[in-house]
Amino acid sequence: MAYIAGVDIGNNSTEVAIAQLGQSGEVRFLSSALVRTVGIKGTVQNAMGIIDALDLGLEPLSIERHDLDIVLLNEATPVIGDVAMETITETVITESAMIGHNPSTPGGQGLGIGTSVTLDDLERVSTDQPWIVIIPEEMDFREAASRLNRATSAGLDIVGAIVQKDDAVLINNRLHSPVPIVDEVAHIERVPMGMVAAIEVAGPGKTIEKLSNPYDIATVFGLDPEETRRVVPIARALMGTRSAVVIKTPQGDIQERRIPAGKITLIGQERKTEVQVQDGAEAIMHQLDQVYPLVEIEAEPGTNVGGMFEHVRKVMANLTDQPVSSVRVQDVLAVDTLKPQMVLGALAGEYTLGNAVGLAAMVETHKLPMQRLARKLEEEIIVRTIVGGIEAEMAIYGALTTPGIQPPLAILDLGGGSTDASLIDEAGVIHSVHLAGAGDMVTLLIDTELGLEDRELAENIKRFPLAKAETLFHQRHEDGSVQFFHEPFDPRLFGRVVVLAENGSIPLDTRESLAKIVAVRQGAKRKVFVRNAIRALERVAPANNIRLISFVALVGGSALDFEIPQMISDALIEYGVVTGRANVRSTEGPRNAVATGLVLAHVEKQKE
Amino acid sequence: MEVASSSKSDEMKPTVWILAGQPVLDEVIAPIYWGLEEEGIPAELREVSGGSAESLARQAAGSSPLNVGIGIDGAGQTVALHHRDLSVGKPLLSLAADELRPMLLRQLGRNAARLVKGDPLVLQNEDAARTEVQHSTKPSHNEADELQALIVRIVTELLQKE
Structure with missing residues (x-):
């Protein structure tokens, strides 16, 4: 009777399977363990993590480390992504020409076209043309409103206002004749005076119609076809907003630059x-x-x-x-x-969506120094340690313990740095490929598209579903279900979209809707994992034909994701392939495939 | 500024209630109103003889058809924001005597409205804080520090609840 440990060192986690080998060669698995990998995979630093994982697996069995007969390491795939x-593309405004932002509470409604003028200069202007008034933050809203009312009484045609503070509704409520007002314009000093400006505010729940249409902008400012072409970035940036200002300056130019x-x-x-x-x-x-x-x-x-x-x-x-x-x-x-980008030269922190290309790369080399690690481990724990088998093959042997599976079987290992696929055919021959792009790429795409500049937050958005705290006591999950609580939420969570992370809810400081964030998250996962699943399977499949594979089993960390397995399953259904998460040894789910495979392969070898 | 009268007939109007102990100070009430008004939520003021800001706020929240109330104590020393579903003595936000400045009062009014609308509360607004510092009649005040103190206090209260 002998005790055997299989150890799989992955990029993120180190997994162990401990088994007992009976007199007649029968294998009985006793326990499994999982810890974070210490150091980069394939280096001697891994030894610490391996020892931890072994101890964790041995503890419930009351077996000491020195009771182990052999420790089997995987020949880790030398792949890094x-x-x-x-x-x-980016949008550059060479002279202030556009404000297109979404203050939460603009004032008034409709479209106003006039010439820009400061509130102070209003007393000195003529009555024969329409005006758009610029109101800086020093101005109290009551004073601003009464001056506007006086000017209107004196016969001036005031058609709109641009306000620095969050005062639009307050001013508008005090006007005898309401006009559209856009507020929270941080860099109001950049607004040029004496220029034709157009201001549009949509009604509640609606978005602007005129200033988001290049032909309406052309109509307002009398643009020729070439000029109209150049305002396309403005119109695009303003689509979907509730309020906007466009100002025409003689030298001003807006370019979409490649x-x-x-x-x-x-x-x-x-x-x-x-x-x-x-x-x-x-x-x-x-x-x-x-x-x-x-x-x-x-x-x-x-x-x-x-x-x-x-x-x-x-x-x-x-x-x-x-x-x-x-x-x-x-x-x-x-x-x-x-990629949301700040518009250079913008007035109120506007941004446009620039095009970007994300690239994942994968390098592969001959062999990682696994022998060195095996010797180091042997010295530390005084148990014979050998490199037991190639990762991709071991994963297949492990996955084959899943009930209901038989060759030709392909496994998809959805990792952090690379997406790997292996196929075992009826003759037992194994082919494998490693492709660039996996979990880290998904995180990068989420980070970029939401403009977070926070990889950790993006990682959390990738891994966990969202909810919104709708009242102080209930939150609505992204699937529409409602959950009630006895204690009120932290005021910082109220009304916000939150990520339901392991250690509690994380509020997102964004105006993006829950639906938008879900769409970005799912889009990123599809663009990487679904595409790579197809790419990888086509390369290992007999005659590059996925239809010739009967079973596909998902293994690895990303197989535990709450939506990736379903996305891949949806994509593969048309090839008539049975797709699902592996259930290694009927108990481990998609985990522990390689560690289990190492033990099984070793026992087979002993028998020969 | 319109201050609604306390006749029975308009009790069911969808408003945030403000209960204020006498004497009612306009410089405290007005910014709260403006905060609510900018967010488009109507409010109505009722003057009462006395009570703590917290208990008045809770009472106001209980009476408001929108379930949100603001209480101002008689001496004009403290202001509290309450929701009907929150326990007595545990207001959502409150301002101490040394915090009763226009920017923070307006923010409290704004948050009362946002509580009704289900919009995220404004608990930190550096732009607004900067604006306030620039135009404050008392330039010695450091709004950012006080905001931080307010947040620390809210968090402490929440932690005590648990």
């Missing part, structure tokens, strides 16, 4: 091609298919993508003691995305 974002994002060179076994990053994700992925199988990818130095490529190469080179020049980028996943 990284992600980067390249912005390819930022040179550099090119990447895809080198295949037979041919080589260059593609401009600014051509977008589809162009990059199309070219990638053309040159497949890939040998190397190069990016222009000085660009974000170039920097990211250098970084993954360096990390891998350090890890494996190889020169940087010998590490090759073997796959990329490009995804089109939108």
